[in-house]
Amino acid sequence: MAFSKYLSALRRARSLAASEGGVLPAATKAVRLFRSSGLRGIKQALSARDTATAAAAAAAAAAAAASRGNRPKDNDDFAFEIPFARPAERDERRACAIIHAFYPELCGEMRGYLANVPGRLDLYISTTSEEKLQEITAAFAGYDKGSVEVRVFENRGRDIAPKLYGFADVYDRYDLALSLHTKKSPHGGTPLADWRHYLYEHLLGSPQIVASIFELLKHDRVGMVFPQHLFYLRPILGWGANFASCRALLRKMGVEIHEGIYLEFPTGSMFWCRTDALRTLRDLNLRFGDFDDEAGQIDGTLAHAVERAFLYAVEASGYQWAKVALRDRYPLPDTLIPVNAPADLPPGLKRVHRPLLSGRP
Template identity: 65%
Template sequence: MQKLIRVAKRARSQIKQQGGLVATAGTVMRVLRSEGWHGVRARLSAPSPATAPAPASHAWNRPADEDDYAFELPFADPTPRDGRSACAIVHAFYPELCPDVRRYLENVPGQLDVYISTTSDEKRGEIAQIFAGYSKGSVEIRVFENRGRDIAPKLVGFRDVYDRYDLALSLHTKKSPHAGAALETWREYLYEHLLGSPEIVKSIFDLLARDRVGMVFPQHFFFLRDILGWGANFATCRSLLERMNIAIDENVMLECPSGSMFWCRTDALAKLLDQNLQFSDFDDEAGQIDGTLAHAIERAFLYAVEANGYTWAKVALRDRYPLPDTLIPVNKSEDIERGMRQVYRPLLRQAAPGSQ
């Protein structure tokens, strides 16, 4: 009975916080699509605001929107690229998007070797034609089975590549066909934040040159903020992290490079790469939108990065993100050190907002 009363109070509180019944219904539908009835029940069963204040954002284990900071891109005067080697690891399930990929990769200052995975010899031929004459470095195309989306090729198919480089870019030809018009611009949003201009890339390289910054990724596509959560992936993610001697529980704050595109130091991925995952560990492809090992690994990246002794940072373009007060400009080098105190939230030492 006490639990039922608590759930009823929580429901009333959510309706009040969301601005009424109609707004609440919209939130419930977004949670239902992303996390199922388990996610809805988890929110209604969570402690009420009287005992544990809920975050202002609708995702229970995420920071409030107004408290979620990112560095503004590009920096005013980013440090020129240093001598570290870099590669791009690209999964190209949709070869027709590779002209865009190549155009964006041209914005990387200096050398950039490119490793591309795809799912058939026919696609490999198309991609080879698109990348013919690429002059910034070598291009290698590998064909793998259609399993594990972009994650399996990245961690299994190209596991041998990381030791050759200091920095790596993770990219893929994302379409998100299940979401319709709502996510049509998500891919371009991610590409612009990671590769939109030479100044943007130099700014990211500047961050990755800072002591212990191991991964840089775009601030979340705003449409996704309310529905970003563990979904059906927590148990799989926890089990995977336990293999790396990383412990998380249901109160841990969730942060991840949503869309699994980022720049990183290659050794920041060491714990994940050392798991010796195989393609057979990943789910058969069936058009899943959640609940696979690939979805769990997307949510595991930053915990593994921290366990390797690194921090991480988010970046955003002012004209692409509607909360300008959460963007931290970098006009001089000291702004990065100060900004990291707001941008970086150490996940392995911090519970989710509102947890007890």
């Protein structure tokens, strides 16, 4: 009997320590309670905590589930292999690139990739200072694939605010848009050092890759094409601290999501899309002041919520989405679907596109 009481007390002490942020804060609180109310105060505090344990545990489990998100197993997550065997030539659709260049020193590298786009590609580039504007203008001097326009915005909303709202007037002039930015991931160390190149290679790695993506965006209401996730990121993909703000954002579009909904989004927020597939997001008319002050956050901002809202907005607009991957850059070859002829696209899309919203395509 004494031993069971000891175990019960130990469990309760551990619970208190965990809830108070560690042993020292818990001990400090216990001393304060003892001085003010004696042993009875400590017992009452523990009793009240025990009463709330079940509800707190249920809430914590729900929050953990929402944070992780509903994701497929690695071997069940498919993408189209690029480039296609014989991609079609580019059609007459107008295309632009909307680029956020926070790090103008990377513009030379980016310009090399943009040269792989067949045909005309107008550039709309945002940055955060006049000094950076001068660097960017110099980096794209002599660009001959289309027009170049650089705009300076305040440093809020990362690439998301400039892309959707700083260039809100641009989308209706084009059929297709490329979302790109000068990505660095200093918080990720060596594992994320190659993330930018991984995304650039999948979106712009060769003229054949771009032609393959253009062909996908011509097929059966595909509204967005983005790279399969960098494999290192797969175990940590989730809602993080963004579920509530993403749900609130989507509700403004008339879209409802719940904690168990299937989670998918373009990690890194780089993609090709049909411009009208983003209309529901753009019509929110958010302002730069709606976005968080920049403080080096790695999660939990409005920009992170918008990133996770992209595909739900695409589906709410009546479109599907597709992921693509290079065989030599992704370690699960059995999940890559080759396209040797246009007839391979419809059955492939049924495996690649997992509908996020019930009742949608």
